[in-house]
Amino acid sequence: MLTQEMTAELLIERVWSCCEKIQAGEIKAGKKHKWAVQRFIKDVERLADEDCPYYFDAEAVLDFYEWAKQFNHVEGILAGKPIELTDFQLFIAANIYGFYKKENGARRFRKAYIQLARKNAKSQLLAIMASYEIFPTREKHRVFIAGWSREQSDEVYQAIIEQLKHAPILEGKYTDANGQVTKYATNSIIKPLSREARKVGDGKNPSLGIVDEYQAHETSEIYDVIDSGMVARRSPLMVIITTAGFNLNGPCFKEYQYVSKILDPDIEIENDDYFVMICELDPEDDVKDESNWIKANPIVATYPEGMESLRSALKVALDVPEKMRSFLTKNMDRWVDQKDNGYMKMSKWRACHGEIPDLKEMAIYLGLDLSMTTDLTSVGWVGVLDGFYYVGQHSFIPEEKAKEKMATDKVPYDLWRDQGWMTFTPGEAVDYQFVERWIVEFAHVNKLRVMEIAYDKWNALHLAQRLEGKGFNMTELPQRLQHLSLPTKDYRQKVYEGKLIHGNDPLLTFAYNNAIIKQDAQENIMLDKAKSPQRIDPAAAVMNAFARAMYHDTGANVDLNKHFSGNFSF
Incomplete structure (x- = not known):
């Protein structure tokens, strides 16, 4: 008969065998999954060093594995059968529950980032982790599940309830009243949270925080509440579990970029407190090659019904491109870096971040986007020098409206003001005198060679007349497809060729991330404010400037009306 120690060793051998098969290519895995395996092997091997600050407890991993078997699958082809952790899930458990600190016996990993495709038993794993945190212990623990919406938080919470109801071992040991699970013996709790609750004290002193589908979170506010509440815990654990998304301006993508660097063996970033597992299709992979699907679907792609589901989803996506x-x-x-009808591939935009030379050496073109006086107003500039285009902007927002706009736009206008990217003007409407003053100071005080200022007379005629009276060369630029299609295409091409440089202005980046185009039958395009989900005013202002700057090296005042094709449907 096997002892617990022997059983635990066999379990870890199973994990180790899976790692070896991934390294040998017998099990197909994505690049970052392979990096996670390499990291685990390296961590295990260094345990033999006397100065290693960690030890590995195989029996603790066995405890979690045996705990999972107390529950049944609640849906799918295995519904009603006891949960047997897959090799992939066991690898995650071995990392999170296997390593401990020698100094105090606390868990090594205080944070975990797990990213994989949908339907790969994410909610099931989280439910097991949540119940494991409060039930097989005599200590008082607090578990919080954080979704962006109440419905999202409830998805994991309901998975927990379903598991508990079908576990005879827990009968009579808890209540699920008042929107939370409470263990009678210790008063430990499992509770769903969302930004909609906003209750003082929610998230206080958690031992386990679960941030579900982080890609759907517009800000990091819920994560921050839970994370800051863990300070007093000896062995806390924050788990982010998510699928990829397309909001490259959101907190999840920033976290994804950071944790990817933790895994990358060629980048000198070490964070021994952070476990990372990312299962994704590699950039060079053919999405139609079914053998690649397991990279993102370590569970779904291992059984016939799962593969059939993926085939069906791909067929729809191929038949309907917007899917x-x-x-x-x-x-x-x-992570998809372009919205439906999105204007800019943000990876290309980020790659154009660079140092801006002295503007006095350049020919400078300005563009105005005045919008409504109660909204965001922007001045864009483009400098031309030696075949390169250098761009930037400055925006204005009424001080009385700024707080409201920060709440609706979900961006830190106050921080961007303090960093110098924008100005808050007094009152509830933008006073265009502030815009005029900024332009004069930008141009005259810095002794810049301003060639033209492009504007749309619909809402900027009075300001244009005032600026013309101060000696500026004003150029009317109607906001129509026939005037903006060529500049809009050429601007993007300059970005993709690396011939356009920006100074990493977060407000301008925010605008391009939001920008959506409209297009007619002849493929003429322009930025579409009406359909863009959030502010694009800074991008529109820069585009107006570029519409004139693009002709600088020709030495001619070009009539844009000569450079459009066909009849326009907008």
């Missing part, structure tokens, strides 16, 4: 973005993010776990 492909969803297939790539949800089923292949790829």
Whole structure:
């Protein structure tokens, strides 16, 4: 008969065998999954060093494995059968529950980031982790599940309730009243949270925080509440579990970029407190090659019904192109950096971040986007020098409206003001005298060679007349497809060629991330304010400036009306 120690060793051998098969290519895995395996092997091997600050407890991993078997699958083809952790799930458990600190016996990993495609038993794993935190212990623990919406938080919470109801071992040991699970013996709790609750004290002193589908979170506010509340805990654990998304301006993508660096063996970033597992299709992979699907679907792609589901989803995506973005993010776990009809590939934009030379050496073109006086107003500038275009902006917002706009736009206008990217003007409407003053100071005080200022007379005629009276060369630029299609295409091409440089202005980046185009039958395009989900005013202002700057090296005042094609439907 096997002892517990022997059983635990066999379990870890199973994990180790899976790692070796991934390294040998017998099990197909994505690049970052392989990096996670390499990290685990390296961590285990260094345990032999006397100065290693950690030890590995195989029996603790066995405890979690045996705990999972107390529950049944609640849906799918295995519904009603006891949960047997897959090799993939066991690898995660071995990392999170296997390593401990020698100094105090606390868990090594205080944070975990797990990203994989949908339907790969994420909610099931989280439910097991949540119940394991409060039940097989005599200590008082607090578990919080954080979704962006109440419905999202409830999804994991309901998975927990379903598991508990079908576990005879827990009968009579808890209540699920008042929107939370409470263990009678210790008063430990499992509770769902969302930004909608906003109750003082929610998230206080958690031992386990679960942030579900972080890609759907517009800000990090819920994560921050839970994370800051863990300070007093000796062995806390914050778990982010998510599928990829397309909001590259959101907190999840920033976290994804950071944790990817933790895994990357070629980048000198170490964070021994952070476990990372990312299962995604690699950039070079053919999405139609079914053998690649397991990279993002370590569970779904291992059984026939799962593969059939993926085939069906791909067929829809191929038949209906606008569905492909969803297939790539949800089923292949790829971050997609362009919205439906999105203007800019943000990876290309970020790659154009660079140092801006002295503007006095350049020919400078300005563009105005005045919008409504109660909204965001922007001045864009483009400098031309040696075949390169250098761009930037400055925006204005009424001080009385700024707080309201920060709440609706979900961006830190106050921080961007303090960093110098924008100005809050007094009152409830933008006073265009502030815009005029900024332009004069920007141009005259810095002794810049301003060639033209492009504007739309619909809402800027009075300001244009005032600026013309101060010696500026004002150029009317109607906001129509025939005037903006060529500049809009050429601007993007300059970005993709690396011939346009920006100074990493977060407000301008925010605007391009939001920008959506409209297009006619002749493929003429322009930025579409009406359909863009959030502010694009800074991008529109820069585009107006570029519409004139693009002709600088020709030495001619070009009539844009000569450079459009066909009849326009907008």
